Amino acid sequence: MTAPLTPHDQPSPHDDPAGGQSQGQPSGNSSVPPYGHPGHPGHPGHPGQPGQPSGYPEQSGGAGYSGHAERPEPSEPGPELRAELVQASLVAIAVAVAGVLLGLLWLWLAPKVPLISDGSAVYLKNSEGEDAIGADGVFTLLGLAFGVVSAVVVFLLFRHGGIALVIGLAIGGVLASVIAWRLGVWLGPTSDVVAHAKSVGKGVTFDGPLKLGAKGALLAWSVAAMVVHLVLTGLFGPRDPEPALPSPATPGAR
Secondary structure: OOOOOOOOOOOOOOOOOOOOOOOOOOOOOOOOOOOOOOOOOOOOOOOOOOOOOOOOOOOOOOOOOOOOOOOOOOOOOOHHHHHHHHHHHHHHHHHHHOHHHHHHHHHHHOOOOEEEEOOOOEEEOOOOOOHHHHHHHHHHHHHHHHHHHHHHHHHHHOOOOOHHHHHHHHHHHHHHHHHHHHHHHHHOOOOOHHHHHHHHOOOOOEEOOOOOOOHHHHHHHHHHHHHHHHHHHHHHOOOOOOOOOOOOOOOOOO
């Protein structure tokens, strides 16, 4: 029995189909450049080489790469804003201190509330009197007057002031009203009506404590100061320069 014949035109597996050379040996006329050439597939800079960058800068662990975008530092207030804040603080403090004068005037001008005791209870001597309401009215009127005066003074001192001065006036007016209210109550007749009635005796008229029933009167100073200051600023405040109008073109000129 004979073995099948191998065709003569079948190439050997160890021969190069292109030039008859064995695999693994580069051919002399091959188009692949030698190793070390930038175009060789094994070169580090070749674009197709896996794991290697292709012409882009490295961004992992570099000295100039921080890993996140730099955040801008917060800007500090300018000198004009700081000056306005300082002026507003001074205005608020000065107005609050003026509340002592308001409290003294309220204690002096507010109508007294006469009370009388029969030995077992304390009554209003004049049951139809409106002295308690009169104390609230006096406080409100004084607050409005102080608000107008403080607004005029602040406007004359700081003509170029902005909204910060108005806020300083508002805060200072509230603080001044609270100081005036507590000072008037503290310096006025005692709030312990029973002890006061026992000390003066039965059937003797005495003054009741000074009270502020309408707490909304504490805002009178601030409201008046803000309104008057805004009106003065609108009427007599500095004006922005108007833009210059273009001169009319001369007829026939080009």
